[in-house]
Amino acid sequence: MEWRRIRKPPGECRDANLVDYEEGVREFSWDKARGQLDGLPGGGLNIAHEAVDRHIVAGHGEKHALRWIGRDDQIRDFTYSALGAAINGFANVLARRGVSKGDRVFSLLGRVPELYVVALGTLKNGSVFSPLFSAFGPEPIKARMTIGEARVLVTSEAFYRRKVEPWRRELATLEHVFLTECSGEPPEGTMDLSAAMADCLAAFETVRTAPEDLALLHFTSGTTGRPKGAVHVHDAVVSHHVTGRLALDLKPGDVFWCTADPGWVTGISYGVISPLSNQCALVVDQAEFEVERWYRTLEREQVTVWYTAPTAIRMLMKAGADIARRFDLSRLRLIASVGEPLNPEAVAWGAEAFGKPIHDNWWQTETGGIMISNFRAMDVKPGSMGRPLPGVAAGIVERLGDGAVREIETPMTKGELALRPGWPSMMRGYLHEEERYRKCFASGWYLTGDLAMRDDEGYFWFVGRGDDVIKSAGHLIGPFEVESALMEHPAVAEAGVIGVPEPTVGEVVKAFVALRNGYEPSESLRKELLGHARRRLGPAVAPKDIAFRQNLPKTRSGKIMRRLLKARELGLPEGDLSTLESEER
Ligand code: ATP
Ligand code: MG
Numbered sequence: 001m002e003w004r005r006i007r008k009p010p011g012e013c014r015d016a017n018l019v020d021y022e023e024g025v026r027e028f029s030w031d032k033a034r035g036q037l038d039g040l041p042g043g044g045l046n047i048a049h050e051a052v053d054r055h056i057v058a059g060h061g062e063k064h065a066l067r068w069i070g071r072d073d074q075i076r077d078f079t080y081s082a083l084g085a086a087i088n089g090f091a092n093v094l095a096r097r098g099v100s101k102g103d104r105v106f107s108l109l110g111r112v113p114e115l116y117v118v119a120l121g122t123l124k125n126g127s128v129f130s131p132l133f134s135a136f137g138p139e140p141i142k143a144r145m146t147i148g149e150a151r152v153l154v155t156s157e158a159f160y161r162r163k164v165e166p167w168r169r170e171l172a173t174l175e176h177v178f179l180t181e182c183s184g185e186p187p188e189g190t191m192d193l194s195a196a197m198a199d200c201l202a203a204f205e206t207v208r209t210a211p212e213d214l215a216l217l218h219f220t221s222g223t224t225g226r227p228k229g230a231v232h233v234h235d236a237v238v239s240h241h242v243t244g245r246l247a248l249d250l251k252p253g254d255v256f257w258c259t260a261d262p263g264w265v266t267g268i269s270y271g272v273i274s275p276l277s278n279q280c281a282l283v284v285d286q287a288e289f290e291v292e293r294w295y296r297t298l299e300r301e302q303v304t305v306w307y308t309a310p311t312a313i314r315m316l317m318k319a320g321a322d323i324a325r326r327f328d329l330s331r332l333r334l335i336a337s338v339g340e341p342l343n344p345e346a347v348a349w350g351a352e353a354f355g356k357p358i359h360d361n362w363w364q365t366e367t368g369g370i371m372i373s374n375f376r377a378m379d380v381k382p383g384s385m386g387r388p389l390p391g392v393a394a395g396i397v398e399r400l401g402d403g404a405v406r407e408i409e410t411p412m413t414k415g416e417l418a419l420r421p422g423w424p425s426m427m428r429g430y431l432h433e434e435e436r437y438r439k440c441f442a443s444g445w446y447l448t449g450d451l452a453m454r455d456d457e458g459y460f461w462f463v464g465r466g467d468d469v470i471k472s473a474g475h476l477i478g479p480f481e482v483e484s485a486l487m488e489h490p491a492v493a494e495a496g497v498i499g500v501p502e503p504t505v506g507e508v509v510k511a512f513v514a515l516r517n518g519y520e521p522s523e524s525l526r527k528e529l530l531g532h533a534r535r536r537l538g539p540a541v542a543p544k545d546i547a548f549r550q551n552l553p554k555t556r557s558g559k560i561m562r563r564l565l566k567a568r569e570l571g572l573p574e575g576d577l578s579t580l581e582s583e584e585r
Contacts, residue, residue: 013377028390048124090121092200126207133263140578211235222579229431239425244274311558344382368425470499521548
């Protein structure tokens with residue numbers, strides 16, 4: 001099936017931040033983008049200042065910055081001034097203990113207001129912030145805090161007792177532990193965060209950080225192997241700000257909901273920094289995904305821009321478009337998605353359920369910000385990630401024998417997605433992995449490790465992760481196209497596709513499929529799906545085998561772990577599973 005291009009009538013999007021893509025690209029420079037920010041009085045650049053303080057200085061302190069919705073629907077609101085005061089409190093807590101520029105501050109917290117205060121307070125103090133996903137067990141926490149040489153940890157008393165106390169003494173760098181939700185006297189060697197902050201309510205002068213000073217340490221999702229620690233600098237805020245404006249169409253006063261957990265890069269770059277720097281109001285929901293709750297939140301909070309992920313969209317699809325239509329979502333101006341390829345089926349479903357398509361965009365922990373995107377005022381080609389952000393040069397390259405790469409100019413040819421370095425939020429290294437970092441660059445390109453194609457209009461099409469791509473009888477097959485074809489069948493909720501070694505053709509395609517509610521696995525359904533895929537894809541690309549699964553293994557950030565499907569299929573070691581989501585869900 002050919003997916004229809006979704007046209008954006010010019011009149012409809014006249015108020016978009018990026019109305020004319022070509023002109024936007026022509027006019028863009030990173031210096032101009034930097035000029036949209038303040039910088040520190042007297043020189044320097046600090047993310048916390050750009051996100052919060054500059055709005056207060058400009059007289060917008062009473063605007064809404066954050067609405068926190070508790071699991072039990074309790075609400076806490078913060079204006080920019082209130083958030084700023086709390087941030088000062090935490091920055092003072094750090095400074096009074098001698099925690100300073102470059103020191104690593106980790107958080108292990110659920111989606112609670114303290115997390116936002118700790119992240120920005122750390123940056124304001126010139127220290128380096130690293131968020132840990134709260135569902136991690138003791139081992140992944142210890143491994144990341146060891147790599148990151150953590151000096152400070154902020155966590156809840158319950159997490160501390162279960163996940164940190166057992167090994168705390170083994171990490172000599174860890175000096176200060178602050179606890180939230182303390183039930184009484186804090187355990188030995190820790191402090192109650194609220195008590196510590198109560199003593200520290202004074203103003204705080206932002207530590208003078210230079211644009212190239214370290215600010216953030218983010219670990220990758222571990223989809224392809226052991227997670228890497230990517231480091232980012234304060235200059236990244238230039239990318240966060242401008243990509244939020246252009247790709248997410250953020251404007252002052254927007255109500256913005258980023259559903260990514262702040263334990264991952266998306267939840268910090270776009271769940272905290274970008275929307276605040278654009279003077280938006282954040283919505284933060286402490287609770288886990290639940291179909292009706294999410295729609296209710298979109299309706300009640302009058303969310304205008306919603307940034308979510310394919311896994312969530314697929315779960316909403318599973319529940320049906322009728323539920324979406326029961327809610328008044330008329331305030332929604334833009335829906336965007338990131339983290340995994342967004343199947344064309346999902347883009348079209350968005351148009352059916354919300355009256356507007358879902359805008360896919362692409363980036364990775366290493367790039368620190370959105371690199372390729374569908375834009376509000378640009379036609380959407382379902383299944384495409386869109387076009388490079390102004391200021392970002394992307395290409396498709398092939399690796400040559402001598403370690404160099406060459407750009408492939410022919411449209412719709414599969415190759416590695418590469419970017420010309422030079423945007424501010426690019427990682428400055430993998431912590432303690434110099435060699436690995438160096439290998440990401442060749443012939444003036446940053447090599448992303450993903451395969452993609454570019455069409456003759458400059459739209460990019462995701463093919464698959466380098467490691468997931470299947471080579472069968474001379475064809476390079478991306479799991480994404482096979483998964484998308486399977487998803488078009490009404491019985492299929494989710495699909496994960498791998499290559500299984502086979503002596504004559506190299507690899508054959510095998511699919512693992514989770515069914516929608518109301519469908520049961522059976523031999524006849526298996527045959528029907530095989531037939532459907534063969535009709536859609538042709539015999540060379542269609543799966544030779546399909547297996548049903550209740551759930552597919554995913555990372556905690558919601559990505560299908562094809563390498564694990566493959567290891568299990570072949571009886572090979574499962575590798576690093578620290579980011580594997582529990583599979584019962
Ligand atoms: P690791 O590098 O540890 O294996 P990871 O690559 O999943 O983990 P992230 O940096 O969180 O860690 O994810 C970035 C990757 O996610 C991209 O390189 C790409 O493979 C995938 N991705 C993100 N957005 C999209 C998208 N819109 N379409 C297709 N793939 C995407
Ligand atoms: Mg990666």
